[in-house]
Amino acid sequence: MEKIIEMNNIEKHFKQNRVLKGINFSVEQGEIFGFLGPSGAGKTTTIKILTAQLIPSSGEVRLFGNNIKSIKNNIFQQIGILSDNSGVYERLSVQDNLKIFADLYNVDKKQVDIILERVDLLKDKKKVVKKLSRGMKQRLMLARTFIHKPKLLFLDEPTSALDPGTANEIHKLLLELNKEGTTIFLTTHRMEEADKLCNRVAFLNNGEIVEVGNPEKLKLRYAKESIEVLLKGNSEKVTVRKDTDGLDKIRRWMSEDRLLTIHSNEPNLEEIFLSLTGREL
Numbered sequence: 001m002e003k004i005i006e007m008n009n010i011e012k013h014f015k016q017n018r019v020l021k022g023i024n025f026s027v028e029q030g031e032i033f034g035f036l037g038p039s040g041a042g043k044t045t046t047i048k049i050l051t052a053q054l055i056p057s058s059g060e061v062r063l064f065g066n067n068i069k070s071i072k073n074n075i076f077q078q079i080g081i082l083s084d085n086s087g088v089y090e091r092l093s094v095q096d097n098l099k100i101f102a103d104l105y106n107v108d109k110k111q112v113d114i115i116l117e118r119v120d121l122l123k124d125k126k127k128v129v130k131k132l133s134r135g136m137k138q139r140l141m142l143a144r145t146f147i148h149k150p151k152l153l154f155l156d157e158p159t160s161a162l163d164p165g166t167a168n169e170i171h172k173l174l175l176e177l178n179k180e181g182t183t184i185f186l187t188t189h190r191m192e193e194a195d196k197l198c199n200r201v202a203f204l205n206n207g208e209i210v211e212v213g214n215p216e217k218l219k220l221r222y223a224k225e226s227i228e229v230l231l232k233g234n235s236e237k238v239t240v241r242k243d244t245d246g247l248d249k250i251r252r253w254m255s256e257d258r259l260l261t262i263h264s265n266e267p268n269l270e271e272i273f274l275s276l277t278g279r280e281l
């Protein structure tokens with residue numbers, strides 16, 4: 001698979017503050033790659049470096065196989081960026097906002113209604129942006145990022161401060177875009193979001209990547225060496241080790257029809273991060 005993003009030994013210092021301490025990772029075409037870490041870990045700084053809004057102190061960034069230093073402005077036709085400061089014009093209507101971006105990206109104006117339909121804003125197209133709910137505004141900002149069908153989307157906390165229902169709608173849309181071939185790089189605090197969307201995640205702590213992998217595989221790798229079972233007639237679960245003795249016990253309980261539930265004690269991404277760093281996400 002083609003590497004769409006490569007970060008090689010990226011350092012970023014803000015005066016004495018060493019914010020990124022030698023970051024290495026790559027993202028392949030077609031992936032949804034999650035960049036996870038607590039507040040201040042360096043996630044936004046990384047996105048800004050990847051989108052040429054910041055220059056790294058050292059190291060090399062490659063996008064679509066080319067060094068970012070040698071990439072011309074037309075790269076912006078191939079990427080979309082959603083961040084805190086991806087403003088939309090508050091006094092203009094939903095439709096006029098998208099028309100401006102369609103113009104900017106040389107996109108046929110007919111696309112505006114098609115995109116608005118996709119983000120479920122077509123019926124609200126005449127509404128002035130300042131009258132939209134937070135979720136509607138976020139959907140408009142997202143529509144803005146993909147109106148030009150970019151190959152790569154950078155999304156900084158795409159669902160922060162949204163209720164679970166609205167976040168779900170955004171997730172559905174992101175999965176659709178990805179299915180159509182868009183590679184997605186996203187930062188998030190929400191572990192369930194990363195779990196649901198990402199093919200791979202990287203954990204960032206204090207400017208260092210402490211783990212990278214597929215969420216399911218990470219959970220298996222960090223799975224505890226025990227299984228929890230609930231037996232008929234008991235209110236408390238029993239913990240059994242994953243060894244021959246433990247498995248013999250489970251077999252016996254099964255043959256005696258005493259087993260009610262059995263759980264393999266898989267950690268979630270939050271717990272894995274905690275066990276690696278000693279801090280919560």
Ligand SMILES: Nc1ncnc2c1ncn2[C@@H]1O[C@H](COP(=O)(O)OP(=O)(O)OP(=O)(O)O)[C@@H](O)[C@H]1O
Nearest residue numbers: 014017019037038039040041042043044045046189
């Ligand atoms: N322009 C800047 N000048 C000086 N320091 C900065 C600048 N931008 C970021 N920093 C510092 O870099 C560190 C990492 O910030 P960054 O915004 O990348 O973190 P983050 O992981 O995105 O956090 P959050 O989840 O809170 O957005 C912080 O200590 C921040 O104060």
